[in-house]
Amino acid sequence: MSTTTTTAPLLDIRGLSHSYGEVAALKDISLSIADNEFFALLGPSGCGKTTLLRAIAGFETPSAGSILLDGQDLTSLPAHRRPINMMFQSYALFPHMTVGQNIAYGLEADGVEKAEIRRRVGEMLDIIGLSEFERRRPAKLSGGQRQRVALARALVKRPRLLLLDEPLSALDRKVRAEMQLELKRMQHEVGMTFVVVTHDQEEAMSMADRVAVLNRGAIEQLDNPVGLYSSPSTRFVANFIGSANLIDGTAVAGGVTTPAIGFLPATHNHAPGDQVTLVLRPEDVRITGTDGAIEGTVVDTFFLGGSSTVSVAVPGLPRPISCTVHAAHVAERGERVGLSYDRIRAVVVANPGTVDAPAA
The missing domain is CATH 2.40.50.140 (Nucleic acid-binding proteins)
Known part of the structure; x- marks a missing residue:
């Protein structure tokens, strides 16, 4: 299935396929994602959404197809050379570092000047609303606060594209609902493209500009949330959404x-x-x-x-x-x-x- 945006895409995936032995995880996936778009990959366990995200990040090498970012073919580039950052489900914060140090870690590793690091860390702390917690360690934060720190650490390097793998699954229902709104707000404030993987339809429908519903390695339907709900194109989508x-x-x-x-x-x-x-x-x-x-x-x-x-x-x-x-x-x-x-x-x-x- 091929679906393109109306403007020149930031991310262009063409005919992507991947298999694990005899199991086809991705089947000829083609889609385009626009600059500054909040895009969701939604589907049940085993549908291929995480494999697709890992292929975009560079952690999986597809057996066929190509991945282009701003027209540059990334398919053969290793993960560390792609202008893409990924936020994992576990957050993976360093427990021995403060909030500020966690956020600054990637910039320090890249050799950014200290004054610029301080400025950008301060900017991110303001965006996530945790300026007063800069010197705290992750163990002293709530689940929602740790999620914000992990997001800030990913955003501070200013990647062209941010990938989020089940970013809210570790949070309880009330905090998850609050963070859905926060993620959308932050995405608008930083002006960046987000691609989120989730099995939670409420999460995808509340945050994303467009959603690709995957089933058995293929795209069943790609549409905005209203279109998916009011005009499902397959029985699977009708049953899965709402x-x-x-x-x-x-x-x-x-x-x-x-x-x-x-x-x-x-x-x-x-x-x-x-x-x-x-x-x-x-x-x-x-x-x-x-x-x-x-x-x-x-x-x-x-x-x-x-x-x-x-x-x-x-x-x-x-x-x-x-x-x-x-x-x-x-x-x-x-x-x-x-x-x-x-x-x-x-x-x-x-x-x-x-x-x-x-x-x-």
Whole structure:
């Protein structure tokens, strides 16, 4: 799959493939990433996203294809000669050094003058909001603070491209949410291209300008977060991104027909007789009393503060249909209800008969 940006790309990956023995980790990956873009590689474990990141960094040599940065072919260059920095999942801070010394380490190794090191370290401490912690050691910092120091150490060398491998996975949920916003803010402030690898769709969708969803070594879809959610192009993406009701059936004129429900209206371009899946997001499904395109029985209602998620079992479907309603009490367990949906927002994708995407 080939997807390019509208402007001259900073990073251009062309036909990249890589195998570990007989296992194909990357299959003809082509994509372009723009300057100052926040780009995410998203997918379940084993999809190839980390292999792709390591190939960009220079830690893996692809078996085919090329990697260009600003038009320069980096494919054969070793990692230490690439104008790229990588922030690892573990942060890898030096425990015997202070915050300031950790940030300065790479500049000192490069022989940068002391006055320039002090200036740039001070600048980075201001950006990450830890100026008062310059003399502390990593053991005296919280997880979020250590993450910021690791980021500052990567940014202070001013690489053309910063790679981040699961940068927030070690943080608890609350701190992770805060750092998602912080990463986006810092990326804008320093004016640098970030490429982040994650299996967490919330992380990718909240931070990235564009996201490449990978599956089994190939790109399933490359789009902005809104496009991935509202217009998934494959069944895998529809199931992997957010919550979705997936109803398998056969394409017919004006919709989809299923053995369990019958005809369901939808707009699509599939040929009659094609095996397809109707994708309905929970917020697009409405409870309509006892009539509707779909009928079933309420099996669960979860109040989430301002809205409720209602699960409705429909005879013949393997899973209940979920709908999100903005009310605390809309239906009781065991109640017979009808369901309708927003036809304009319904999406129909091909159903190749593959296994659903695993949970992130």
